[in-house]
Amino acid sequence: MTDRAALEFRLNELLEPGRFKDYGPNGLQVEGRAEVRHLACGVTASLALIDAAIAAGADAILVHHGLFWRGQDGRVTGWMKQRLARLLSADISLFAYHLPLDAHPTLGNNAQLGARFGWLADRRFGEQDLGFSAAMAPTDLGALAARLREVLGRGVTAVPGDGRPLRRVAWCTGGAQGYFEAAIAAGADVFITGEISEPQAHYARETGVAFIAAGHHATERYGVQGLGDQVAQDLGLSWQFIDVDNPA
Ligand SMILES: [Zn+2]
Numbered sequence: 001m002t003d004r005a006a007l008e009f010r011l012n013e014l015l016e017p018g019r020f021k022d023y024g025p026n027g028l029q030v031e032g033r034a035e036v037r038h039l040a041c042g043v044t045a046s047l048a049l050i051d052a053a054i055a056a057g058a059d060a061i062l063v064h065h066g067l068f069w070r071g072q073d074g075r076v077t078g079w080m081k082q083r084l085a086r087l088l089s090a091d092i093s094l095f096a097y098h099l100p101l102d103a104h105p106t107l108g109n110n111a112q113l114g115a116r117f118g119w120l121a122d123r124r125f126g127e128q129d130l131g132f133s134a135a136m137a138p139t140d141l142g143a144l145a146a147r148l149r150e151v152l153g154r155g156v157t158a159v160p161g162d163g164r165p166l167r168r169v170a171w172c173t174g175g176a177q178g179y180f181e182a183a184i185a186a187g188a189d190v191f192i193t194g195e196i197s198e199p200q201a202h203y204a205r206e207t208g209v210a211f212i213a214a215g216h217h218a219t220e221r222y223g224v225q226g227l228g229d230q231v232a233q234d235l236g237l238s239w240q241f242i243d244v245d246n247p248a
Helices: 004-015 047-055 078-090 099-103 109-117 141-152 177-185 198-207 223-235
Strands: 027-030 038-044 060-065 093-096 123-125 131-139 157-159 166-171 190-193 210-213 238-241
Touching: 004 027, 004 060, 004 093, 004 223, 027 078, 038 047, 038 223, 047 060, 047 078, 060 223, 099 109, 099 223, 109 131, 109 141, 109 166, 109 223, 123 177, 131 177, 141 157, 141 166, 141 190, 141 210, 157 198, 177 190, 177 198, 177 210, 198 210, 223 238
Parallel strands: 038 060, 038 238, 060 093, 166 190, 190 210
Antiparallel strands: 027 093, 123 131, 131 166, 157 210
């Protein structure tokens, strides 16, 4: 058992959110009860996740995608009202860490995704060094896509480059298709992220560097589990990961 403030302190100590320029507030977003025994972790603070966490008897929820983002109009209506009402009436805290959780060198989304494939980053690239890159045993796009499908349990979108053997992989979880050009500049043979937009297929064909979109949700399931497990050990909590499937 611990208290909310100690949990927040430990999370901040591990992730150092002050080092990042982010799209929303990192840390405690909604304050619940002081005592914390059980922590529920998930990718996004959706109503389904909140309800499942309450049903599981959680005192706090830890997510990658919280409730508050730059550019929101600030009104507590519709889905925002529903989610906040549920959190507040259950007196359950919501902690959210966005870019600091992507970036953490061992616990984060990128590091934990890489670990599932045996990729240990020896280079970082892109804005705020969020992109990871590693050497790997040479492979081809078909084999790499098949491994991703198997580990992540979903289909992937793979755009071939020039067919060269893939010896250097670069990756950045979530909606990081905008990092493709930085990955190319950093010497990647293939770049993996969660989503694809229209331009990336052309860049792949024109630069020869292959591109794979493996799912925003699917690529971001692992950081919050690494972090949840770590703080649970540090503070003597029980914890669980709640997966709310998302086709995106
Ligand atoms: Zn994301």
